[in-house]
Amino acid sequence: MCLAVPGRVLDIEDRDGTRMATVDFGGVVKEVCLEYLPDLRVGEYAIVHVGFALQRLDEESARRTLELFETLGLLQEEFGDPLEAQQ
Numbered sequence: 277m278c279l280a281v282p283g284r285v286l287d288i289e290d291r292d293g294t295r296m297a298t299v300d301f302g303g304v305v306k307e308v309c310l311e312y313l314p315d316l317r318v319g320e321y322a323i324v325h326v327g328f329a330l331q332r333l334d335e336e337s338a339r340r341t342l343e344l345f346e347t348l349g350l351l352q353e354e355f356g357d358p359l360e361a362q363q
Contacts, residue, residue: 279350280325282338283308285318299324302342 283299288310290296295310299322306327310316313329321338322329333341 279345280323280330281345282321282333282341283324283329284321284335284338285316285329288316288318297329299329302346 281301283301286298286300286305288295288297295314297308297310299306299308308324309328313322313332316322316329316332321333321335323331323333
C-alpha cells in the first residue's frame, strides 16, 4: 500500500535547483521534494506521497493522523521497521 503520510519538516535545502527537505514521519526520516509547496518552512507539517510534499497540514491533524496510522500498523507497513532499516 502507498499512503499519503503527514510529516514534519526538519530542514530544507536546495539541491541542483530543486527544493528538498528532510522530513520526520513519526520517527522515520526521509528526503522529500518540496516543489509543489515552495513556501513550506522548517517545523511545518505536510502530507507526503511518493516523496513529494503535496499539502500543508496543521500540527494537530498531523499528530492525530500519525497516531492513527501507528495504531493501525500502517506506518510500519509503509516504511518498515525503523530499527531494521538502521542495521
